[in-house]
Amino acid sequence: EPKLSGDFATLMGWADKVRRLKVRANAETPLDADTAKKFGAEGIGLCRTEHMFFDPARIGAVRQMIMSESEGGRRDALAKLLPFQRDDFSELFRIMAGLPVTIRLLDPPLHEFLPHKEEELAEVAQSLGADLATMQRRAADLSEANPMLGHRGCRLGVTYPEIYEMQARAIFEAAVAIAKETGKAPVPEIMIPLVATRRELELTRAQVEKVAKEVFAEAGQEIEYLVGTMIELPRACLTADAIAGTADFFSFGTNDLTQTTFGLSRDDAGKFLPYYVEKGILPKDPFVSIDPEGVGALVQIAKDKGRSVKPELKLGICGEHGGDPASIQFCEQTGLDYVSCSPYRVPVARLAAAQAALAGGSDRTA
Ligand code: PEP
Numbered sequence: 403e404p405k406l407s408g409d410f411a412t413l414m415g416w417a418d419k420v421r422r423l424k425v426r427a428n429a430e431t432p433l434d435a436d437t438a439k440k441f442g443a444e445g446i447g448l449c450r451t452e453h454m455f456f457d458p459a460r461i462g463a464v465r466q467m468i469m470s471e472s473e474g475g476r477r478d479a480l481a482k483l484l485p486f487q488r489d490d491f492s493e494l495f496r497i498m499a500g501l502p503v504t505i506r507l508l509d510p511p512l513h514e515f516l517p518h519k520e521e522e523l524a525e526v527a528q529s530l531g532a533d534l535a536t537m538q539r540r541a542a543d544l545s546e547a548n549p550m551l552g553h554r555g556c557r558l559g560v561t562y563p564e565i566y567e568m569q570a571r572a573i574f575e576a577a578v579a580i581a582k583e584t585g586k587a588p589v590p591e592i593m594i595p596l597v598a599t600r601r602e603l604e605l606t607r608a609q610v611e612k613v614a615k616e617v618f619a620e621a622g623q624e625i626e627y628l629v630g631t632m633i634e635l636p637r638a639c640l641t642a643d644a645i646a647g648t649a650d651f652f653s654f655g656t657n658d659l660t661q662t663t664f665g666l667s668r669d670d671a672g673k674f675l676p677y678y679v680e681k682g683i684l685p686k687d688p689f690v691s692i693d694p695e696g697v698g699a700l701v702q703i704a705k706d707k708g709r710s711v712k713p714e715l716k717l718g719i720c721g722e723h724g725g726d727p728a729s730i731q732f733c734e735q736t737g738l739d740y741v742s743c744s745p746y747r748v749p750v751a752r753l754a755a756a757q758a759a760l761a762g763g764s765d766r767t768a
């Protein structure tokens with residue numbers, strides 16, 4: 403049972419009095435959300451919805467969705483997934499009890515959703531009424547040489563709009579139901595992943611807004627919500643002024659931003675990076691601590707450009723760096739509003755945020 407007590411709780415209380423940065427957690431399961439809350443998280447800063455899709459009860463429908471060559475087939479599969487997602491979001495809203503919940507729409511590694519084994523292919527063939535050879539061809543068509551630079555993030559939402567529409571419907575239906583039941587509406591912060599251009603955000607934001615209108619009309623009730631974007635590609639940083647026109651918030655995805663800034667695969671970083679760090683070729687592992695001259699400079703550019711068109715733009719970070727004290731100090735100095743980290747790092751982040759505030763340097767007041 404995670405809980406803070408005694409002297410540690412007292413110390414945390416002091417830290418909370420001096421820190422300016424808010425601390426949220428990355429969580430998608432009820433257990434993680436609950437743990438985060440007990441450790442003092444002030445919201446969920448990243449709910450990675452693709453993790454929810456691997457549940458054995460739904461992976462069949464997920465494969466059906468991906469493998470269908472028709473919109474109708476995808477919509478059938480998505481109709482099966484909608485109740486699951488509605489329950490997922492209801493639970494998170496309930497646990498977080500009015501604190502902000504940032505829900506990132508699907509950002510799948512497409513290759514992890516594709517059927518590989520013979521029996522998986524046979525099952526999806528049956529669900530789509532297709533033959534095995536057609537399914538094998540489709541799987542081959544969808545497989546990519548570099549999935550992390552491929553058909554993922556908002557690119558999937560742009561090409562298959564019905565996916566994000568289903569997720570938006572689940573979010574709004576869950577939020578409206580809780581508002582009716584408790585009299586207090588959750589405020590979902592819907593986040594679009596891997597945006598490189600303003601147009602991608604415009605298209606996906608329009609999908610979300612369309613569904614919001616539909617659900618509010620059906621329910622006879624409206625709730626507030628935000629739509630923002632991950633900033634995790636160099637191009638998004640360099641065009642952040644254009645993107646900010648369509649975004650209520652930015653959250654820096656420093657895992658992908660590090661990968662794309664260094665041109666260094668995050669999945670293979672362990673291979674030679676330790677040698678670089680040991681020899682002092684790089685002062686630190688850039689996947690752990692923000693490299694101020696590279697990723698840090700891009701974050702600064704995005705912040706300046708974003709706030710130049712929208713001074714109130716809310717800024718957070720949800721990459722692994724959000725739980726790293728040196729990076730938290732960078733976030734304080736840059737004037738971000740919050741960091742989001744894994745639930746067990748929340749206490750460390752609260753202390754680091756306090757330390758960073760005492761060290762001074764933010765150009766943004768609490
Ligand atoms: C990131 O890229 O920093 C991020 C938070 O998203 P993910 O790790 O899920 O790609």
Ligand code: MG
Nearest residue numbers: 634655657658
């Ligand atoms: Mg990412």
